[in-house]
Amino acid sequence: MGLNHEEIRALAQQLDDAARHARPIPMLSLSSPLSLKDAYLIQRAAILLRAQRDERLVGMKMGLTSRAKMQQVGVHSPIYGHLTHAMRLMDGGTLQRADHCHPRVEPELAFLLKRDLRGPVSPAEALLAVEGVCAALEVIDSRYQDFKFTLPDVVADNASSSRFVLGSVVQSPAAFDISNLGMIMERNGVTAEIGSSAAIFDHPARSLAALANLLSEVGESLKAGQIVLAGGATAAIHLHPGDHVRLLVDGLGSAELRVA
Ligand code: 0L1
Numbered sequence: 259m260g261l262n263h264e265e266i267r268a269l270a271q272q273l274d275d276a277a278r279h280a281r282p283i284p285m286l287s288l289s290s291p292l293s294l295k296d297a298y299l300i301q302r303a304a305i306l307l308r309a310q311r312d313e314r315l316v317g318m319k320m321g322l323t324s325r326a327k328m329q330q331v332g333v334h335s336p337i338y339g340h341l342t343h344a345m346r347l348m349d350g351g352t353l354q355r356a357d358h359c360h361p362r363v364e365p366e367l368a369f370l371l372k373r374d375l376r377g378p379v380s381p382a383e384a385l386l387a388v389e390g391v392c393a394a395l396e397v398i399d400s401r402y403q404d405f406k407f408t409l410p411d412v413v414a415d416n417a418s419s420s421r422f423v424l425g426s427v428v429q430s431p432a433a434f435d436i437s438n439l440g441m442i443m444e445r446n447g448v449t450a451e452i453g454s455s456a457a458i459f460d461h462p463a464r465s466l467a468a469l470a471n472l473l474s475e476v477g478e479s480l481k482a483g484q485i486v487l488a489g490g491a492t493a494a495i496h497l498h499p500g501d502h503v504r505l506l507v508d509g510l511g512s513a514e515l516r517v518a
Pocket residue numbers: 319320321322323327331396398399400412417418489490494
């Protein structure tokens with residue numbers, strides 16, 4: 259039997275407190291048996307807590323969509339999380355290290371949707387709902403001690419999502435091939451990671467379709483105007499005060515952030 263409503267709410271509160279106070283907690287699965295279904299219910303309950311603080315839902319993220327990412331954290335299944343307006347940093351903006359447990363950043367692409375998108379869809383059908391694609395950075399910050407988790411733990415923790423940055427160059431995927439774009443992530447002017455958009459689920463559109471299809475299993479869909487982070491193209495790198503991280507993507511300019 260799964261967790262009851264009260265247990266779900268209490269676990270969501272633990273994760274929310276850990277995020278707000280930047281104080282990592284032991285994995286939830288150490289103290290309660292956690293199914294994937296309960297984990298997504300905890301994730302949604304934690305997003306409701308954010309909504310009660312007037313955080314607006316602005317999109318979704320896919321996580322663990324590349325082999326490099328799966329190997330880095332030892333979890334081998336794509337997952338999704340929610341993005342709120344408070345998680346957005348403007349391009350070139352500053353992230354406060356003290357507000358995070360152990361932040362890392364990874365290079366991504368983001369989709370900007372012009373239409374609702376409901377699964378089941380193919381990657382080609384999913385792209386028809388996309389207005390534009392841009393370079394993006396995602397800051398992930400596991401709320402668990404030592405950045406260690408099982409699959410249900412990381413799902414409950416909103417797929418580790420913490421902040422995101424969107425670049426300002428937007429291309430329509432109808433006219434711009436996003437299948438194999440070179441991506442370079444620099445830290446303090448030095449190349450830290452090199453990858454390709456092809457590493458994102460073999461094609462970023464596959465990631466978008468997979469998200470729509472996963473959501474359709476629980477009767478949900480993506481909405482026009484939403485942002486979708488497609489997933490990291492390389493492993494994530496640690497962030498430290500003083501860092502300046504810049505992502506360069508072929509044909510899509512850059513996205514950057516600083517750490518204070
Ligand atoms: O966005 C991601 O691929 C991260 C998903 C969760 C795993 C992690 O914290 O790296």
